[in-house]
Amino acid sequence: MKPPPFAYHAPTDPDEAVGLLAEAGAEGKALAGGQSLIPLLNMRLAAPSVLVDLNRVAGLGGVEVDADGVRVGALVRHAQLEADTAAAEAVPLLGQGLRLVAHPVIRNRGTTVGSIVHADPAAEMPAVLALLDGAVEVRGPAGTRTVPAAEFITGPMETALATGEIATAARFPRPEPGTGTAFVEISRRHGDYALCGAAAAVTLGADGRVTRARCCLISVAPVPLVVDLTPQLAGGGAQTDEIDEAAAVAAERTDPDDDIHAGADYRRHLARVLTGRALAQASAAASASAA
Ligand code: FAD
Numbered sequence: 001m002k003p004p005p006f007a008y009h010a011p012t013d014p015d016e017a018v019g020l021l022a023e024a025g026a027e028g029k030a031l032a033g034g035q036s037l038i039p040l041l042n043m044r045l046a047a048p049s050v051l052v053d054l055n056r057v058a059g060l061g062g063v064e065v066d067a068d069g070v071r072v073g074a075l076v077r078h079a080q081l082e083a084d085t086a087a088a089e090a091v092p093l094l095g096q097g098l099r100l101v102a103h104p105v106i107r108n109r110g111t112t113v114g115s116i117v118h119a120d121p122a123a124e125m126p127a128v129l130a131l132l133d134g135a136v137e138v139r140g141p142a143g144t145r146t147v148p149a150a151e152f153i154t155g156p157m158e159t160a161l162a163t164g165e166i167a168t169a170a171r172f173p174r175p176e177p178g179t180g181t182a183f184v185e186i187s188r189r190h191g192d193y194a195l196c197g198a199a200a201a202v203t204l205g206a207d208g209r210v211t212r213a214r215c216c217l218i219s220v221a222p223v224p225l226v227v228d229l230t231p232q233l234a235g236g237g238a239q240t241d242e243i244d245e246a247a248a249v250a251a252e253r254t255d256p257d258d259d260i261h262a263g264a265d266y267r268r269h270l271a272r273v274l275t276g277r278a279l280a281q282a283s284a285a286a287s288a289s290a291a
Pocket residue numbers: 029030031032033034035036037038039054074100101102103106109110111112113114115116117118122123124125165166167168191192193194
């Protein structure tokens with residue numbers, strides 16, 4: 001299928017991009033890697049009359065690693081970030097999530113920030129951002145602002161971006177010392193969106209006991225579902241029965257839908273199993289980092 005007609009702009013200046021989007025209003029869409037937007041146009045599930053291509057806009061590229069964490073520019077492709085060893089060392093959950101995003105061909109073109117803005121409830125990178133308490137840098141007609149991850153995605157495919165605003169970068173903080181992370185998921189075929197996925201972060205104190213534990217579930221709620229499991233695991237050694245209890249608490253918080261791919265009960269079951277696996281792996285990674 002072919003997309004409906006649209007006007008195409010390819011600005012090179014960020015303020016020009018913002019101006020074009022503001023002028024187009026609800027009829028305008030930014031284009032990044034096109035791996036989600038172009039299929040939506042071709043299937044006629046979206047019909048913006050103006051596309052503003054961000055790919056030539058100056059200042060939107062680059063991965064920066066510093067003491068705080070990793071800053072990912074809006075034009076950084078999933079594959080570029082996945083290959084960045086300094087970023088992977090600073091924030092291991094980036095690589096753990098990225099390897100689960102689609103297929104290598106899609107990761108070659110799709111952008112990590114575009115995935116966060118697209119806000120698919122099944123997408124991995126919004127969950128990584130949410131679990132790490134990251135943030136999105138935004139530029140719009142009124143200037144720049146930074147939106148915390150917890151406030152950025154407001155619903156399925158909905159964000160806090162206002163008309164004319166673009167996301168210029170995402171910031172992924174370093175986990176605190178003693179933290180291990182993991183991301184596991186189940187999909188019908190390799191590379192498909194997950195039926196359910198779970199990211200986890202477990203922090204161990206000097207005595208090897210858990211001081212903080214959280215998970216973030218995808219595909220089982222309208223937005224990435226962050227659940228604080230510290231009350232279930234703190235003070236213990238993340239033993240199997242403690243993890244089972246924590247996983248049950250996380251699964252109870254889910255609100256999955258029935259769809260053609262899986263029923264709600266099955267997704268809730270997956271949420272429990274996958275949270276348990278992610279917590280066990282994250283706990284093992286935390287122990288290994290302390291050794
Ligand atoms: P685009 O398609 O260009 O844009 C997507 C949306 O975000 C549009 O509404 C656009 O206007 C907006 N947008 C993008 N960037 C900005 C910005 N900087 N500022 C403002 N608005 C912006 N993703 C997963 O997470 N997991 C998967 O398992 C997965 N599987 C896939 C399988 C297939 C077959 C395909 C085709 C895609 C899959 N994807 C998956 C999606 C892929 O990760 C996309 O690349 C990503 O979701 C969107 O990034 P993009 O750069 O391609 O954005």
